[in-house]
Amino acid sequence: MPVTATIHAVVFDIGNVLLEWQPERFYDAAIGKERRRAMFAAIDLHGMNDGVDRGDHFGDAVAALAGRHPDWRAEITMWHDNWADMAAPEIPHSVRLLRALRADGVPCIALSNFGIQTFEIAQKRYPFLHEFDQRYISGHMGVIKPDPEIYRRLEEGCGFAPGKLLFADDRIDNIRAASTRGWQTHLFDGPAGFAGRLVGEGLLTPEQAA
Structure with a gap:
């Protein structure tokens, strides 16, 4: 046509x-809704991702954010290591x-x-x-x-x-x-x-x- x-x-x-593209859904399954809500309230993960979308290096951006929030380091690192499971x-x-x-x-x-x-x-x-x-x-x-x-x-x-x-x-x-x-x-x-x-x-x- x-x-x-x-x-x-x-x-x-x-x-x-x-x-x-549902990062919250991934984290709900990985760490539970309550902990996910607490993490997203405390940390601007989407803001970090906006920086990546503007051209920031993905691995460096996630590592820097994890370094600023050591209590959430393992969970923040999942944004990098499990990204393909979030975009799915x-x-x-x-x-x-x-x-x-x-x-x-x-x-x-x-x-x-x-x-x-x-x-x-x-x-x-x-x-x-x-x-x-x-x-x-x-x-x-x-x-x-x-x-x-x-x-x-x-x-x-x-x-x-x-x-x-x-x-x-x-x-x-x-x-x-x-x-x-x-x-x-x-x-x-x-x-x-x-x-x-x-x-x-x-x-x-x-x-x-x-």
């Missing part, structure tokens, strides 16, 4: 769109949608907050991460969503007008930042809804989107 006049390319977030599993229907779009000639672009080293880990586990037509990975860019700069740089490099992009992301702040720039957007809350959007836009048939 040809690309519609409305949408010329589809932009995918990765975490919680193509693969699950893939979302099979979303991966099928990515592949169906590309098979039908629709350019697919990744725009994701991801560290340099963590993206390398993910690529080894998830072959579909090699299948995008273009990739904009925050760790390599030194800027994360929803900073307007990361959207501007995608616009500058991708070759498509902002209004011709359809962007799927699970975070409303990221969606709003893209909408402000004129992108068409889809707040991702599951692959079935996104499949319906792609069918509605004329990018896939219902059979292709199944």
